[in-house]
Amino acid sequence: xxxxxxxxxxxxxxxxxxxxxxxxxxxxxxxxxxxxxxxxxxxxxxxxxxxxxxxxxxxxxxxxxxxxxxxxxxxxxxxxxxxxxxxxxxxxxxxxxxxxxxxxxxxxxxxxxxxxxxxxxxxxxxxxxxxxxxxxxxxxxxxxxxxxxxxxxxxxx
Amino acid sequence: xxxxxxxxxxxxxxxxxxxxxxxxxxxxxxxxxxxxxxxxxxxxxxxxxxxxxxxxxxxxxxxxxxxxxxxxxxxxxxxxxxxxxxxxxxxxxxxxxxxxxxxxxxxxxxxxxxxxxxxxxxxxxxxxxxxxxxxxxxxxxxxxxxxxxxxxxxxxxxxxxxxxxxxxxxxxxxxxxxxxxxxxxxxxxxxxxxxxxxxxxxxxxxxxxxxxxxxxxxxxxxxxxxxxxxxxxxxxxxxxxxxxxxxxxxxxxxxxxxxxxxxxxxxxxxxxxxxxxxxxxxxxxxxxxxxxxxxxxxxxxxxxxxxxxxxxxxxxxxxxxxxxxxxxxxxxxxxxxxxxxxxxxxxxxxxxxxxxxxxxxxxxxxxxxxxxxxxxxxxxxxxxxxxxxxxxxxxxxxxxxxxxxxxxxxxxxxxxxxxxxxxxxxxxxxxxxxxxxxxxxxx
Numbered sequence: 001x002x003x004x005x006x007x008x009x010x011x012x013x014x015x016x017x018x019x020x021x022x023x024x025x026x027x028x029x030x031x032x033x034x035x036x037x038x039x040x041x042x043x044x045x046x047x048x049x050x051x052x053x054x055x056x057x058x059x060x061x062x063x064x065x066x067x068x069x070x071x072x073x074x075x076x077x078x079x080x081x082x083x084x085x086x087x088x089x090x091x092x093x094x095x096x097x098x099x100x101x102x103x104x105x106x107x108x109x110x111x112x113x114x115x116x117x118x119x120x121x122x123x124x125x126x127x128x129x130x131x132x133x134x135x136x137x138x139x140x141x142x143x144x145x146x147x148x149x150x151x152x153x154x155x156x157x
Numbered sequence: 158x159x160x161x162x163x164x165x166x167x168x169x170x171x172x173x174x175x176x177x178x179x180x181x182x183x184x185x186x187x188x189x190x191x192x193x194x195x196x197x198x199x200x201x202x203x204x205x206x207x208x209x210x211x212x213x214x215x216x217x218x219x220x221x222x223x224x225x226x227x228x229x230x231x232x233x234x235x236x237x238x239x240x241x242x243x244x245x246x247x248x249x250x251x252x253x254x255x256x257x258x259x260x261x262x263x264x265x266x267x268x269x270x271x272x273x274x275x276x277x278x279x280x281x282x283x284x285x286x287x288x289x290x291x292x293x294x295x296x297x298x299x300x301x302x303x304x305x306x307x308x309x310x311x312x313x314x315x316x317x318x319x320x321x322x323x324x325x326x327x328x329x330x331x332x333x334x335x336x337x338x339x340x341x342x343x344x345x346x347x348x349x350x351x352x353x354x355x356x357x358x359x360x361x362x363x364x365x366x367x368x369x370x371x372x373x374x375x376x377x378x379x380x381x382x383x384x385x386x387x388x389x390x391x392x393x394x395x396x397x398x399x400x401x402x403x404x405x406x407x408x409x410x411x412x413x414x415x416x417x418x419x420x421x422x423x424x425x426x427x428x429x430x431x432x433x434x435x436x437x438x439x440x441x442x443x444x445x446x447x448x449x450x451x452x453x454x455x456x457x458x459x460x461x462x463x464x465x466x467x468x469x470x471x472x473x474x475x476x477x478x479x480x481x482x483x484x485x486x487x488x489x490x491x492x493x494x495x496x497x498x499x500x501x502x503x504x505x506x507x508x509x510x511x512x513x514x515x516x517x518x519x520x521x522x523x524x525x526x527x528x529x530x531x532x533x534x535x536x537x538x539x540x541x542x543x544x545x546x547x548x549x550x551x552x553x554x555x556x557x558x559x560x561x562x563x564x565x566x567x568x569x570x571x572x573x574x575x576x577x578x579x580x581x582x583x584x585x586x587x588x589x590x591x592x593x594x595x596x597x598x599x600x
Contacts, residue, residue: 032533037537039567039568039571041568048571050567050571053576053580055579055580056580056583056587056588056589057582057583057584057588057589058588058589061589061591061592062454062455062458062584062589063450063451063454064592065170065199065201065202065218065450065454066199066201066202066215066218067218067592067593069592070591070592070593071590071591083215085202085205085210085211085215086205086210087201087202087204087205088479088481088486089201089450089451089479091479091536091539091540092451092477092478092479092488092490092539092540092543093451093543094540094543095540095541095543095544095547095548095575095579096540096541096544096576096579097537097538097539097540097541097542097543097544097567097570098540099540100536101530101536103484103530103531106210136580137577137580138574138576138577138580140571140576141571141572141573141574141576141577144568144571144572145572145574148568148572151558151568152554152555152557152558
């Protein structure tokens with residue numbers, strides 16, 4: 001299966017992925033509704049994007065009481081808007097923190113891999129996000145450990 | 158030898174997840190019989206039916222046609238009357254006897270009203286079943302004064318719906334504070350202030366004495382303090398597992414039916430799931446009745462796999478809840494109420510945000526998060542807190558970071574390799590299937 005491979009060392013923090021994601025997902029440039037989210041490390045000297053891994057369990061999908069989360073042909077777990085009632089159970093079931101609730105539409109929303117052509121990967125100018133055939137893995141941990149050592153040592157933010 | 162005749166008692170979340178999983182595993186090879194007092198529907202979504210954001214048809218989880226396609230024989234509208242594990246037989250309330258090779262008890266729970274005079278009079282409702290939801294819908298009009306007796310999770314799931322119907326709402330709670338089993342005192346105070354700001358009247362520490370009639374309205378009298386007049390009263394004063402019918406069956410029952418790590422009762426071919434089951438809590442390791450939707454779902458799936466011949470041990474359930482009231486999200490996970498446990502709390506009144514992180518050593522074993530539903534700051538962390546409690550990853554030096562910055566969960570989550578811990582975790586030891594009908598079922 002093709003997955004979103006994250007290469008955090010290449011991320012410059014430009015946030016184009018968030019803009020592209022929200023535009024494709026909602027029709028407006030509103031990073032607050034992006035389902036890929038860039039976080040700063042090392043006092044804003046480095047950055048890394050984080051999004052749904054399309055995990056094997058699909059905690060959001062199995063938790064849904066009305067079967068409103070399904071698997072798309074691209075292999076993404078996706079919310080069927082007509083079925084979702086907005087109960088938020090998926091948001092506490094997902095242990096990765098990658099399914100969200102839209103206060104305006106009253107529906108859950110998450111990464112659906114844009115139907116097999118993820119806008120975030122297309123928008124990334126440095127190939128920090130690549131849509132490629134790969135085994136999903138923890139793309140960020142090594143980077144985060146290294147880039148947060150100083151933060152932990154000084155006890156700041 | 159693999160069991161060929163599965164008997165499922167109860168068509169709630171546990172029962173239906175069990176049936177779906179059996180069919181995912183066996184493609185239709187076994188015989189499944191379902192006994193259910195009501196047509197299968199989801200109680201979770203009744204609040205959205207109450208406020209008319211969904212049609213009634215949306216609440217049903219498995220239609221007669223679906224069950225037929227799944228090759229399930231049904232006894233809908235019938236209740237289990239007695240179980241004879243020695244004979245592997247169940248007797249229904251109409252005298253029918255059903256034999257099984259293995260059986261799931263998933264009879265759920267029912268709402269109980271406060272034991273006061275007038276609790277059963279017209280205009281005093283529970284909100285638990287579809288029929289009860291219909292009665293509440295028929296009884297609320299714009300401008301109605303609704304009095305909610307009880308301020309627990311169930312009550313809170315319908316506050317938004319009542320308000321959106323244009324009703325005025327008063328909540329009365331016998332405990333000194335709201336949400337006694339979902340959040341701590343500080344969290345409850347924040348939620349109470351938020352609700353009052355949004356026009357909800359809240360009276361805590363008041364004991365209901367009697368409900369009488371006052372020219373078509375309900376008059377609520379309390380042990381102390383003045384009366385309240387209501388057009389409609391909803392009693393959200395607790396639920397009770399439906400276990401009475403098992404008296405004399407020999408099945409071991411404590412708070413619920415005691416089950417092992419495969420969700421088997423004291424009789425090995427009789428399983429129990431959901432609100433009637435007392436199974437392992439994944440955080441404390443102790444037996445507990447969680448009576449929550451996610452536990453019922455996981456119980457049902459694990460039992461379905463085991464009934465189909467797999468050998469799936471259950472890691473234990475995680476107690477958790479989320480509810481939104483007037484745009485404020487309230488969620489809690491795990492053993493946040495463990496007495497004597499080390500806890501960090503942080504309140505940001507200007508954002509109506511609250512965090513409570515509860516520790517065992519350097520592992521997060523409980524958490525409370527409260528914040529505005531439209532605030533990315535809140536929604537980003539809900540799932541990650543669940544992940545930290547679920548995995549119990551060791552946070553090491555990040556614990557001190559979280560003591561100083563309880564709102565900075567994400568770097569701790571990521572740098573503690575929580576994702577790597579989570580990725581191999583599945584409930585059934587395989588990938589989950591989409592909720593559509595398994596295509597392998599022989600029609």
